[in-house]
Each structure stands twice: as structure tokens, then as C-alpha cells.
Amino acid sequence: MIFTAYILDVLTDSVYPARITLGDGVFKEIVPINVTEETKIDVKGLLLPGFIDSHIHIESSMLTPAQFAKIAVRHGTTSVVCDPHEIANVAGIEGIEFMIDNASTVPFNFYFSAPSCVPATSFETAGCVLDSSDIEYLLKKEEIVALGEMMNFPGVLSGEEEVIKKLELARKYKKPIDGHAPLLSGKNLDKYLEQYIVTDHECSNFAEAIEKKQKGMKIMVRDGSSAKNMEALFDFSQRLAHLKNQDSFGIIPTEVLERRIHSPIFDFIVSDDKHPNDLIHGHLDKSVKKAANLGVDIIKAIGMVTINPATHYGLDAGVIVTGAKADFIIIDNLTDFNILKTYIGGECVFDGENVLFEVPEVESKNTINTSKKSSEDFEIYYDGEECEVNVIKCFNGVLLTERATTKLYCREGKVQSDIYEDVLRISVVERYGLENIANAFIKGFGLKKGALASSIAHDSHNIIVIGYDTEMMARAVNKIIDNKGGIAVVSEDFEDSLSLPIAGLMTNEDAYEVASKLNILHKMCSALGCKLDSPFMTMAFMALLVIPSLKISDLGLFDVDNFEFIDVIKN
Numbered sequence: 001m002i003f004t005a006y007i008l009d010v011l012t013d014s015v016y017p018a019r020i021t022l023g024d025g026v027f028k029e030i031v032p033i034n035v036t037e038e039t040k041i042d043v044k045g046l047l048l049p050g051f052i053d054s055h056i057h058i059e060s061s062m063l064t065p066a067q068f069a070k071i072a073v074r075h076g077t078t079s080v081v082c083d084p085h086e087i088a089n090v091a092g093i094e095g096i097e098f099m100i101d102n103a104s105t106v107p108f109n110f111y112f113s114a115p116s117c118v119p120a121t122s123f124e125t126a127g128c129v130l131d132s133s134d135i136e137y138l139l140k141k142e143e144i145v146a147l148g149e150m151m152n153f154p155g156v157l158s159g160e161e162e163v164i165k166k167l168e169l170a171r172k173y174k175k176p177i178d179g180h181a182p183l184l185s186g187k188n189l190d191k192y193l194e195q196y197i198v199t200d201h202e203c204s205n206f207a208e209a210i211e212k213k214q215k216g217m218k219i220m221v222r223d224g225s226s227a228k229n230m231e232a233l234f235d236f237s238q239r240l241a242h243l244k245n246q247d248s249f250g251i252i253p254t255e256v257l258e259r260r261i262h263s264p265i266f267d268f269i270v271s272d273d274k275h276p277n278d279l280i281h282g283h284l285d286k287s288v289k290k291a292a293n294l295g296v297d298i299i300k301a302i303g304m305v306t307i308n309p310a311t312h313y314g315l316d317a318g319v320i321v322t323g324a325k326a327d328f329i330i331i332d333n334l335t336d337f338n339i340l341k342t343y344i345g346g347e348c349v350f351d352g353e354n355v356l357f358e359v360p361e362v363e364s365k366n367t368i369n370t371s372k373k374s375s376e377d378f379e380i381y382y383d384g385e386e387c388e389v390n391v392i393k394c395f396n397g398v399l400l401t402e403r404a405t406t407k408l409y410c411r412e413g414k415v416q417s418d419i420y421e422d423v424l425r426i427s428v429v430e431r432y433g434l435e436n437i438a439n440a441f442i443k444g445f446g447l448k449k450g451a452l453a454s455s456i457a458h459d460s461h462n463i464i465v466i467g468y469d470t471e472m473m474a475r476a477v478n479k480i481i482d483n484k485g486g487i488a489v490v491s492e493d494f495e496d497s498l499s500l501p502i503a504g505l506m507t508n509e510d511a512y513e514v515a516s517k518l519n520i521l522h523k524m525c526s527a528l529g530c531k532l533d534s535p536f537m538t539m540a541f542m543a544l545l546v547i548p549s550l551k552i553s554d555l556g557l558f559d560v561d562n563f564e565f566i567d568v569i570k571n
Helices: 065-075 085-103 132-139 153-158 161-172 186-193 206-214 236-246 254-260 284-293 298-303 307-313 470-482 511-527 535-543
Strands: 002-009 014-023 026-032 046-049 051-056 077-082 109-114 144-150 177-179 197-200 218-222 268-270 328-331 339-344 347-350 386-395 398-411 423-429 437-443 451-454 463-467 486-490 495-499 550-553 556-559 564-566
Touching: 051 218, 051 268, 051 284, 051 307, 065 077, 065 085, 065 284, 065 339, 065 347, 065 511, 077 307, 077 339, 085 109, 085 132, 109 132, 132 144, 132 161, 144 161, 153 161, 153 186, 161 177, 206 218, 268 284, 268 307, 284 298, 386 535, 386 550, 398 437, 398 550, 423 470, 423 550, 437 550, 437 556, 451 470, 451 535, 463 470, 463 535, 470 486, 470 495, 486 511, 495 511, 511 535, 535 550
Parallel strands: 002 046, 051 077, 077 109, 109 144, 144 177, 177 197, 197 218, 218 268, 386 437
Antiparallel strands: 002 014, 014 026, 046 328, 328 339, 339 347, 386 398, 423 437, 423 463, 451 463, 451 486, 486 495, 550 556, 556 564
């Protein structure tokens, strides 16, 4: 195929007209041309390299890889670097190989990282453990392009043997190492970086990101469903203040500094976790446009989802040059940024209206191995009229929590939640056959009645439930068990659920079907009083013990800052 078009060149930050020849899935020839009145430009719009999401957990979309590809190409995404540690925590190597096999059934570029922390910590119960021998097995696979995010930063700092072995194996096989180090700073950060950990997607403020950048890390700016750090990291008032502070002698003129601030110093834009009700409206296309609206030079923002990740991970993608794989998109213009067509390997996979490939259905087996629960399972007991308790304090759009305390009344030896102060119950039910249950309290969800439950609870994916009433909590958990995994909302007035029978994380349904059901569940949450934008995503991260400050696993309430369990009731 031969055609003429305008190309956005991410190597030179320019646009030029060219005659393009495609063949055998690559750009066979690209010849710049001079445009005159007689010149016919075949393509209406602008050619860009296909977008690359360099850090995403496909399982968080609740879609199989093939179904994820079907929605992603609508938004110009042609490649992802995904860390399958969600399914690895449930089904180990078998789960990872399922993801790789399913990904191979569709025309889309799936690259994988080897999950480095399964489980994320030793303070929770997971379905599987991946040791250094498992990691070596994975790193040998051609589909594996990196060692996945090293969440166990305490293990890195203490020199834990298995952790260091995994890092050494990544270097042995010349695979970059992704990081995960929220709020890590100073000498601890220096020690973490000694292990050649090169990226981080957990920066939640500009000062944190700039310290890591100055010490050599590549910064992933996250724009996910729950965690949205773009506004904080693209804060140009802080950027200008930082530049002036660095140039304390006034060597660089102020007008030059002001021009520089719109050229981002960070490296990638990523999703991390993206729900289908967000994906149907946009993916990296929406994130790039958002970055531009925040003041980032749009061509630089495009580079953050094309050439930058391609170069870092060694991918045959991210640039339109002779000999490269012909993954590209056509957009209308750099202002509206609408995706007109998407091509992968020189073949059109999205024609502006329809996705031009089919997705196979996969069989699933039940991974929920726990008994039905009663209201008594979710009670917390205390002999007295009132007690002081530790409380998880969560926030909208932020994965970090705070540790709070409050006094709660007791009735018949049972500690009561406080609907007026928004102190609700939170519990984690172990799903792999050990029958553990941990109960605590949480503030920030705003529920006035009913309960929410899910088998998506990072990263071990036990069943997590939040509610005011223990009876409703038991009903919600039992609905998850009946559905072989998923999400449930129950109250005295209504009940509904989304079944996720594939590892308790995914479904065979497409993004639109899942989003429709999820939107219904979100409306139900709002009707129960919840004010969070993404309550199920936020709830899922309340069990992630590697993001500060207070979280919960099936083994108890966990102080992330000190990496130890604490009592729910203060002594």
C-alpha cells in the first residue's frame, strides 16, 4: 500500500508530508515530499505512532487481554507493557501463561513484565508464590520485557535474599526493572536505586517526583481510574519555582525558564489501573489531551506514550520510520485529537466506527475456595461501653491512606460503627481455603447503609467488603462466593452484582457490557451515600500493604509505615 500523508515525527518534534509505502507489516519506505497546489494528500488528518501504555494491569479492566485490545484500539493504543501480577497472585505461572496465550489471539502488541512480588508481602495470604526460580523461567520468555514493579521496597532495603536474587536475574537477562516506591526518599531511595530499579509510577507530588528524577529514575505520570497524579506532577508553578531554585545565580533568563516549563521533565504517561467505564470513553488519547490542557507541549506528551516507552523497553514501536513495524494511528488534528483509524502491522484494526477483529471466549474455573459467611464473622468484640480504635482514612482519587483514631460505642460486647462520623466496617475474607477473616474500620466511603464487596483486592485478591451493617456485609460476600468472583452491592432495598468468573478478576464480556453493569453498581453506591468517583477501585487498594499508611489484609490491620500489624482496638 502506498499513500501520502502528514506525519508527526516524534524524533524531531515536527510535522512533514511524505509518501509512505507499507509492506510485510512494516514501513517499507518513507519519502518526504514537497506540497504544491497540485499535490494530492491521500490521508485527511495526521499520522502518529500508535500509543503505548507502558504500565498497566489488564486485570484491573476486568477484561481478558483480547477484550482489552478490542476497546484500546478505538483510542489509538496499539501496545501495552502489562504486569500480570493480579492473576499471578491468584493462579501463579498458569495465570500468567493464560494472559500471554489469550493476548496472542488478537492483532495487538502485548508485552509483559515478570511479576516480582507475588505475594506483595508476607503479611497476607495469596493463591500462589513466585520465587526467584519462577522469575527466571519467566524472564527467559520473549514476551517478557521487564521485571515487574518491585513493590517490596522494605525487602530491597534490608537485602532480603529472594528479593535480591530476582533483581540480579533481571540484570542477568538484561531486562529493565520497574519500581514502586511511594514516598521513598533520601538515603532509603538511594539504597533502593543501587539495585538498578529505573522507573516509578507512584509519585503523588512534584517534590517526590523531582527527587527521583534527579537521582536517575524515569517517572511514569499516572492517569488511572483511582489514582490520578497528572495534575500534581504537571504543576508548572512548582516546575518554574524548581528551575529558578536550581539556577540560583540567574544564569538563565526568566523568559527562557518560562518557555522551558511546558516541556515535561518526566518520561511516560501510564494508566496503571483502568476500569472499563473509563476505557469506553478514552485511554491514552484522553490522557494526552488532558496533559495538553494542563499546559504540557502536546508533541512532548505524545512522545511520553510513543518513542519514550518504546526506547526504554526496546519495543519495535513508537516511531514512524523506514523499517519500523507499521503501528500507527490517524487523528483529525492536535486540538480535537479524535482517533480516525488505528493500524497494527500495517493492517487497519479500527476504521473509525468498527473494530475489525473478533475476540474468542475463554473457559474459566472457580478460584473462590471459602465457605459462606454470617453476620457474626464481621463483628469486633470489646468488653466495655466504648473503646478507641485505629481507623483507615481513605481519600477520593488517592491510593495513600492515613491512620486515624476515634472512639466507638459498644453494644452487647460488639463495637458499633458510626454512621454520623462516617466510620464504617471493613473486612478481608481469605478466599484460598484457610478461612481467615480480618475486621477493622474505615473512614471516607460515606455509606449510610448496605455494603460493597469485591474479589478484586490488591494484590492477593481475597474478598474485601465495606459496610455499616454486618448482616449486609455477609450478604455481599456470599453473593461474591455464589458468582465465583466479582463485585456486589447490597442493601435492604436492592441488590446487584457483576460476575467475574475468570480468576475472580475478569469476564468474557466486552468493555461496553461490563461498563454498563459497573455504572449501575456505581449508581447504587451513590444511592447508598458513597461520594467516591471509583469506589470499587478505591476499595480494592485498601488491601495493598505496600502503599502507606494504614491498610488491611486477611491477617489483620497493617501499619505500612512501620511494616507491622497493629491492633484495631487501641490499648
